[in-house]
Amino acid sequence: MQRNIIEPGKLPLLLALTAFVLTFLITRLVTRLIRAGKGPFGNVKAGGLHIHHVVPGVVLIVVGGFGAVASGRHGFGAAICAVLFGMGAGLVLDEFALILHLDDVYWTEEGRKSVEVVVLTAALVGLLLSGFSPFGVNDMSQEELHSRGDVISTVVVNFLFSLAVLSKGKARMAIFSVIVPLIGLIGLIRLARPGSPWARRFYRRRPRARAKSALRAYRHDRRWAGPRRKLQDLLGGKPDPVPPRAP
Template identity: 35%
Template structure:
């Protein structure tokens, strides 16, 4: 992408979306990318391409990535409660929020059933599809004031 197109896209982003709307688009985009990436990575590991332990381990115990998501939300909560105003809608804060939520949602069945059913067949494919469609749909919906103008900025 040329510098001129990038600048036009950046201008439309600032003109069409308020800071809160920008944060929502960034958070949903981060959620979508993280969820898809974690799904792909866990399937790759499960298929025998990753660590022989099947994932992360601490002290000989499997470490679920929802723990990282919970820690991330705790940190974002601390920023919201005690951080400076400029951090509240910062793109990094929004991206971290989306990432943390994706790490938790990816292992939601474990949290609901309180047993490790991550690789159980029942409903896993439909849950994955529903969450991915929700994430993509929300990203599109959150950015509605921007997308048509983005397309125009990139064409010009």
């Protein structure tokens, strides 16, 4: 903790990530209680206008961001600004789908994008936080320098692999392959998804590969659609049913 978090100046990042995750979880809990009509909570309105929580989120991001720039990386002020920034980011990304569609799609199928973006953001920040950075750490032995250099080299190579996996249209595998090389290796071996840059470049004159890629993507989506939907419902709540269209 002291050598890997505090000395390299990663404590504000840890505080921001913690505030980000807790704010998202608490916000989802409150909105689900409001939706169910339970608890003392309710929608915030001003003059008949529904104030979404993305609005205070933007305010917190602005205050925390500019405060962090003014206070530097160390000190109590930097910690407070990091917490404010993490809280604001959690509120804003919880309504990412609303910003993307410019519509209130919070409890719709489109609203699931918010949960996906929050999970991916937390994973990326977690990867950045868990990296063994030697910069800012003082009085390290030669063995520590060598071990940290090996770790950094491994992460760089895995990152290059993850870029190749990302070009195959597999964003989730690309993110986690940075620290788990086996995931990147699996992503490199398997066929690219249809429409990905890799497929457009290397499958253009290979109709058989294109057909196998489409079939594998269909089977993969059909197999994992159910578990992925259950996980999203657990984190963000089940979306409203789509009303039937009038004949």
